[in-house]
Amino acid sequence: MTKSLPTPAGFAAAAGAGVVLTVLLDMALLAPAALAIGVVAAFAVAVLFVGSSTADADSGIHRAVVAPVALVLAVLVGLFTGLVADLWLIEPVAYAIGALVGGTASAALYRGLATQLALAFAAVAAAGALALGITALVLYVTGVDPLSTFARMTDYGTQPNSLVTVVNTGTTYYLSAVAVAVGFRMNLFNIGVDGQYRLAALLAAAVGGAFVLPPGLHQLVIILVAVAVGGFWAGIAGWLKVTRGVSEVISTIMLNAIATGVTAYLLNTNRLAVEIGTNNIGTRPIAESGWVPGIPGGFMGAGREIFGLTLLAVAVGVGYWWLLNRTRFGFELRATGQSATAAQASGVNVKKMVVVSMVISGMVAGLVGMPQLLGASHYYALDFPVGLGFTGIAIALLGRNHPVGIAAAALFWSFLNQSSQILDIDGIPKEIAVVTQATMVLTIVVVYELVHRWGRRYQQRQVGRELGRERVAAS
Amino acid sequence: MSGTDTASGAAPPAVELRGITKRFPGVVANHDINITVGAGTVHAIVGENGAGKSTLMKTLYGMHQPDEGSIAVNGGTVRLNSPSDAIKHGIGMVHQHFMLADNLTVLENVVLGAEGLHGIGSRARARIEELSAQYGLGVRPRRLMEELGVGDRQRVEILKVLYRGARIVILDEPTAVLVPQEVDELFDNLRELKREGLTVIFISHKLDEVLSVADEITVIRRGTTVATADPARTTARELATLMVGGQLPVPELRESTVTDRMVLQIQDLTVAAPDGRPVVDGVSLSIRAGEIVGIAGVEGNGQSELIEAVMGMRPVARGRILLAGEPVTGWSTRAVREAGVGYIPEDRHRHGLLLESPLWENRVLGHQTQPPNAKGPLIDRAGARADTERIVAEFDVRTPGIDVQADALSGGNQQKLIVGREMSNDPKVIVAAHPTRGVDVGAQAAIWDQLRAARAKGLAVLLVSADLDELIGMSDTLHVILRGRLVAEADPGAVTPEQLGSAMTGAGLDPADTSADDSGPATEDEAGA
Incomplete structure (x- = not known):
């Protein structure tokens, strides 16, 4: 690829071309279309003047995979930025900003995107397409028109109120998946997130309902109780593994069953529960000093509120990334x-790591019920959401244990759940969303593994090629 | 062993490999291999570690397919897509590492996976006894596998192959795990197989053994066949030159750098196996600054356990370990490493590297608590990366960058990275287990250079190796370990590999006994400590 401009100038040229074209086309076309064309133009500029900095830039696979993936990603980034900015700003300005971001992204992506990562994105897209295809087939076979069904779902799912629900459910999914992912990074399979969060939420709700504390302290105490209970419950499995050699898969499943029993025992009017409405019992409601206020959804036109603890989930994601990639502890966890x-040969106490990472996994699991408890229901009752721990396993798999990947997977999962609610009204079984989710998990797990293996071989070949070139140059 | 009645004219060759090429990413595989194995002969394939012998045998056994070239068995070209294809064509393989279930009987092990041939009952037993008698293997089908020694296990493996109808038997490094007497027994078995008309393909890098048993020898170097030799008309020296294609790097030390400052002292160290039996039994040795102490022994005599005990990876049952006068017995691996012990592990893939992590993270591994890799509880990425660049440059690790995964490098470069890592962080002691196993000649010479440099800098080095030339050439002091005990101390300046070899099997070390060609049977098992 030619590279005739210095890199910053190339970036500026690409972004500038994108913005100018978008603004001009905006007068004739719909704004999103104008933006898409603008970003494509920016991408062309980037290809011509910025070039790629990766080692395999001139190989066929790089041209075939990286360029299209980078282009699609850049357009998506631009469109997303434009859409979000459009919520506050007037349309021409919003989409000009979108074009600016998309144009810069196209230059940056084309320059830096590694072949393996590009292929992973392509693979995810392919898996998604396959999952949708299978869902469409199932719909078609059962005599429902797939296209109109998808249109209905998209239409309903993108309404502002639906989007708020998507974010709220996605928040709990995210926490649950991060809890599972902490274990996965250690080769530990914490199936017990479900029991851990339910027990933690029950006890935290009971403690929170029993006292009134000043705001701030009240929430903190409730959350700390939840974290402690979750960590303790998961720690049992870790302790059993290192002292008795019990597989954590078995012990966490059994601890789930025990947690169910303990919860049922405690959630009784003779013990922790009081009557709540008709046919429902729950813990004493938490006083208002212990609530976490929601973020009003008005800015996106919604009447509902986003859980305030969504910010906690973001912090957990950042903390998870930081812990794994920046700390010694995280390094040892990944190494183990x-x-x-x-x-072990490098001085890591593997047994200690098993217990500690299991406890951390459980502590995050303890947080799973908190957005719902402190943001909406304010008590733990019979109708508290269950099964989030198992959803977390699927989402951690989909998101490849990466904090950003998990976020995307959690939102996607939650979007499918929410958008399928409309199908009941049309008399279409909403379980169709489950078909999509399940095929998605299966195909993505397989596809990731293939890409991963291919990537290893590809890198080995690259290294061989590069060293061979060196040898020729030296001789 | 020039058999007079070996097939020469009429019968087609048992195996004929023509132009076999197998490419693997980044490593030497096979390139234009041509071998003809006559029916009813013992054909040896020799080459140094990493020359491509095992790759070739996996091709012949159908474990992977060649990219180019053809395989003919008994005159007909075949395509072997899997080991079961190979077995159908009468090719069987005895792997270097036995694949036997300890808790089953010999009979059960043999019929496992071949139940369809003669059932699993008396018919199978009769067949096993018949084969055992026919080939003089002396295998008794009712014995429990865990009661058998290494030699017996190998015979069971051979019998497994014969039971499945193999007429061509491949043995991959069969003598690596055997002591000399067992090697002799194995060779008797091989001659018996030949007498019964079977073809044996024998892979080894031990030239004396090859010369004594083979009818024909093919030498492989850097993935290709370089010569075919007649054992009657060649010498070990000539074969060695063919194997490495030029001058071998010579392990040798120059003037002594040994000081009188004790750095590592091991006193009466005993390590127990899980069943309570001592695997290291009352070992005492000391290493001074600037000294390399070698441990010679047949594998499985406690060397690995000794090293793991020193590294804090195994509990010590009795005895003391002192590092620069300070007791470190029972310390954790991390504490031992932080105190200044570098560790070049025996199995770099299992103990030395994170194969799927970039090189700079592998630089951090094992030193994750020390600068330049860490700042308090955080990983110092910039420091670790800069230091990895230094190691790559200083230790000549051939890599395009420090962000490639460790498993993209060849074995020799992986090992150079490990050596470089362990030499960093100012160690006092280097514990090196088989530091040049499975690496190419260039890397071997570089690693020896580094060990010499460490010694010159005043480090104490504990060297365990199966390569006797390496041990004799690189050690200032040499101990022989047998069944967990140090049974002899040899002078590396005077001892020969033959003498050392016989001491390793318990025959004792007698410096007066210097008859050149006598590596014969051990006379007396005197395990005097």
Whole structure:
């Protein structure tokens, strides 16, 4: 690829071309269309003047995979920015900003996107398409028109109130998936997130309902109780594994059953529960000093509120990333997950790591019920959401244990759940969303593994090629 | 062993490999291999570690397909897509590492997976006894596998192959796990197989053994066949030159740098196996600054356990370990490492590397608590990366960058990275287990250079190796370990590999006994400590 401009100038040229074209086309076309064309133009500028900095820039696979993936991603980034900015600003300005971001992204992506990562994105898109295809087939076979069904779902799912629900459910999914992912990175399979969060939410709700504390302190105490209970419950499984050699898969499943029993025992009017409405019992409601206010959804035209603890989920995601990638503890955790023998020879106390990471997983699991408890229901009752722990496993798999990947997967999962609610009205079974989710998990897990193996081989080939070139140059 | 009645003219060759090429990313695989194995012969394939012998045998056994070239068995071209295809064509393989279930009987192990041939009952037993008698294997089908020694296990593996109808038997490094007497027994078995008309393909890098048993020898170097030799008309020296294609790097030390400052002292160290039996039994040795102490022994005599005990990876049952006068017995691996012990592990893939992590993270591994890799509880990425660049440059690790995954590098470069890592962080002691196992000649010479440099800098080095030339050439002091005990101390300046070899099997070390060609049977098992 030619590279005739210095990199910053190339970036500026690409972004500038995108903005100018978008603004001009905006007069003739719909804003999103103008923006898409603008970003494509910016991408062309980037290809011509910025070039790619990756080692394999001139290989066929790079041209075939990286360029289209970078283009699609840049357009998506631009469109998303434009849509969000459009909520506050007037349309021409919003989409000009979108074009600016999209144009810069196209230059940056084309320059830096590694082949393997591009292929992973392509693979996810392919898996998504496959899952949708299978869902469409199922719909078609059962005599429902797939296209109109999808249109109905998209239409309903993108309404402002639906979007708020998507974010709220996605928040709990996210926490649950991060809890599972902490274990996965250690090669531990914490199936017990479900029991951990339910027990934690029950006890935290009971403690929160029993006292009135000053605002701030009240929420903190409730959350700390939840974290402690979750960590303790998961820690049992970790302790059993290192002292008795019990597989954590077995022990966490059993602890789920025990948690169910303990919850049922405690949630009784003779013990922690009081009557709440008709046919429902729950813990004593938490006083208002212990609530976490929601974020009003008015800015996106919604009447509902986004859970305030969504910000906590974001913080957990950032903390998870920071812990794993920046700290010694995270390094040892990843090393143990990759090779316990190598970790041991490197001075890692593997048994301690098992217990500690299990406890951390449980502590995050303890948070799963908090957005719902402190943001909406304010008590733990018979109708408290269940099964979030198992959803978390699927989402952690989909998101490949990466904090950003998990966020995307959680929102997608939650979007499917929410958008399928409309189908009941049309007499279409809403379980169709489950078909999509399940095929998505299956195909993505398989596809990731294929891409991963291919990536390893690809890198080995690259290294061989590069060293061969060196040798020729040296001789 | 020039058999006079080996097939020469009429019968087609048992195996004929023509132009076999197998490409693997980044490593030497096979390139234009041509081998003809006569029916009813023992054909040896020799080459140094990493020359591509095992790759070739996996091709012949159908474990992977060649990219180019053809395989003919008994004159007909075949395509082997899986080991079961190979078995159908009468090719069987005895792997270097036995694939036997300890808690089953010999009979059960043999019929496992071949139940369809003769059932699992008396018919199968009769067949096993018949084969055992026919080939003089002495295998008794009712014995429990865990009661059998290494030699017996190998015979069971051979019998498994014969039971499945193999007429061509591949043995991958069969003598690596055997002591000399067992090697002799194995060779008797091989001659028996040949007498019964079977073809044996024998892979090894031990030239003396090859010369004594083979009818024909093919030498492989850097993935390709370089020569075919007649054992009657060649010498070990000539074969060695063919194997490495030029001058071998020589392990040797120059003037002594040994000081009188004790750095590592091991006193009466005993390590127990899970069943309570001592695997390291009352070992005492000391290493001074600037000294390399070698441990010679047949694998499985306690060397690995000794090293793991020193590294804090195994509990010590009795005894003391002192590092620069300070007791470190029972310390955790991390504490031992932080105190200044570098560790080059025996199995770099299991203990030395995170294969799917970039090189700079592998630089951090094992030193994750020390600068330049860490700042308090945080990983110092910039420091670790800069130091990895230094190691790559200083230790000549051939890589395009420090962000490639460790498993993209060849074995020699992986090992150079490990050596470089362990030499960093100012160690006092280097514990090196088989530091040049499975690496190419260039990397071997570089690693020896680094060990010499460490010694010159005043480090104490504990060296365990199966390569006797390496041990004799690189050690200032040499101990022999047998069944967990140090049974002899040899002078590396005077001892020969033959003498060392016999001491390793318990025959004792007698410096007076210097008859050149006598590596014969051990006379007396005197395990004097």
